[in-house]
Amino acid sequence: MLEHFFSLSRAVQRPIAMFVDRSDTGMIEKAVEAGVSAYVVDGLRKERVKPILEMAVSRFNAFSRLSRELEAARGALEDRKTIDRAKHILMQSRGIS
Helix, strand or coil: CHHHHHHHHHHHCCCCEEEECCCCHHHHHHHHHCCCCEEEECCCCHHHHHHHHHHHHHHHHHHHHHHHHHHHHHHHHHHHHHHHHHHHHHHHHHCCC
């Protein structure tokens, strides 16, 4: 099931709430790795579902925003490395400091 969650979370980029009967630390870690936004133990009561799903969506959005920021920072770092290499080549070829 977690393999399907992993594939689904990568393909459609949507939050996933997982409702389970009992807590299991190993399963929680695997669920997080698979992209599960909310792992709810024994919580499938009508009045709890909406707030849980709202929290899952909110956490998913926050994680997505952080992921985008990380990718932008990585891109900026790579750009900076390219610029620094170009500056080094110019400095060497023109004999400037």
